[in-house]
Amino acid sequence: MNRIKELFNIEYPIVQGGMIWASGWKLASAVSNAGGLGLIGAGSMYPDVLRTHIQKCKKATQKPFGVNIPMLYPNLEEIINIIIEEGVKIVFTSAGNPKTYTSFLKEKGITVVHVVSSVKFALKAQEAGVDAIVAEGFEAGGHNGRDETTTLALIPMVKEKVNIPLIAAGGIATGAAMYAVMALGADGVQVGSRFVASVEASSHPEFKRMVVEAKEGDTSLTLKELAPVRMLKNNFYNQVIELYKKGPSVEELKTLLGRARAKKGMFEGDLEEGELEIGQVSGLIHDIKPAADIVKDLVAEFRITQNKMTSILI
Structure with a gap:
């Protein structure tokens, strides 16, 4: 059994990035309904706006979804309280110390995932008790790590040191890339940029x-x-x-x-x-599609690549 599918109770080990100004309830619910894990990006939302998005997402999908919270958020405590009040069961944290809220959230029955850009921070996140890690390479869009470690190098280095489920991020927009990082040890993928170019993304x-x-x-x-x-x-x-x-x-x-x-x-x-x-x-993204089609394409391309690689002998 795939550890990410099991952890989130989803059909495919595909997580949509909780991107600011792109990841509202429409995108999150569409990805969840398609079999992945949709995330609402709280980083660009006032607390009352986030509550509205969570409530709309609950109405739009019966599948699991989560909220991504940058730990630098000025209204962090209020955001955390809203998440608990609204019954959100999955939280991704980033840009901060995972020790701050991980144990508190887990006591509330919430699955916690932390985003890291290095082996050092992956170990700190594991020590803090998170349920899984997103290891994000230098290729990724938006705010990034200082070490400039690419996804191809980062994933196996993190895999070597941690034993909790590992999600790869950074430069993944195709099923072939998904296959590659999972071959390197990732249990699943987080996809951001490809979902920016989706019909449901709230981006302009x-x-x-x-x-x-x-x-x-x-x-x-x-x-x-x-x-x-x-x-x-x-x-x-x-x-x-x-x-x-x-x-x-x-x-x-x-x-x-x-x-x-x-x-x-x-x-x-x-x-x-x-x-x-x-x-x-983004240089590999050539069209704007419904989120469900993006998930479908990722899965289909993954399987094509899987079949292709089993027939190759180097």
Whole structure:
């Protein structure tokens, strides 16, 4: 039995990333209904908005779904309380210390998964008592690890050190990539960028179009002094590069970033001045599809790759 399917009681070991400005109740419920695990991305939601999304998701699916919480969230305690009050049974935490809430959530009967970018933090998460780990490689979109370890290297290194279920993330948009990381030791995958280019994602249509049109090399990881983030190159990115030429202070970088830059780009559709967070694998995404079709494609491609590899003798 696959450990991720068993842990979440889902049909396929496919988890949809809880991405800001993309992962609302429509996307989460669609992925869950298709047999994966949908996640609501709390990182871009005020507490009352999150409660509404959870309630709508419960009405839209009878299947398991979860909520992704960045631990840097300013209203973290309120968010946690809403999750408990609304009966959410799966929580993914990221960008913070897993010890903070893991034991508390587990006491409430909630399955806890933590997102890491290194072996060091994977071990800390396991020590904190999480039920599973998402190991996310350097290719991933949005906020990223500082070590720049690629998924191909990260997954087997984490697998070597931990014994709890392992979910691979970063650069996975096809069934072949899913097969590859599971061959390296992952029990399942978390897919982000591919689901941004879905019908149900709450991202702005113009941002989705730009993702589909992206080519190799159109993303870059920057702003390491604040929090490393991978984004599409646009006018805002060019401003960041120009500022770096002057050896800016952290305060100068913060001033340029300002507030709500990601919302401006990904949710409001300002392709020039917004922060457009997406992974390197955007160069492999060529269309916008219903989430159910994306899940179906991943599974079909996985099986094709599986059959192909069993017939190859190196």
